[in-house]
Amino acid sequence: MLNEFWATASSSYKAVVFGAMGAIAVGIVLTVVGQVSRNETLTIASLAVIGVGLVLHSAGVVIRGRKVQKSLRK
Template identity: 70%
Template sequence: MLNEFWATAPASYKAVVFSAMALIALGIAINIFGQTAKNEALSFASLAVIGAGLLLHAAGVVIRGHQVQKRLRNSSRKG
């Protein structure tokens, strides 16, 4: 059951995970562009985008933890 979490994960978890990955990747791309263009403001702005991605990642961990706890509680009541 728990080994196949992605197959049974809620859509909200999947959306948060993919959004987090996209924001982190976008932030890295913006940072690389800012560094190559020697644009310090753009490089610092990319840190906010990466930070938002990391916050979404943390939210995904919380969502996953709640779902696992719920499944464990339900399986212990059945057995």
């Protein structure tokens, strides 16, 4: 079961995972752009985007943990 989790994962879990990766990537790019252009506002705003990515990542961990627990109880 654990070796095939991605193949059997729900579409909501996959969406959360890709959303988290995308938000973190966008946040990192915004951080770099903000630093290169010396735009402190953009750099600080990028932290919020990275934070959203981390919250989505945590939600993905919870979704996956619940599914694993349900499968182990069976």
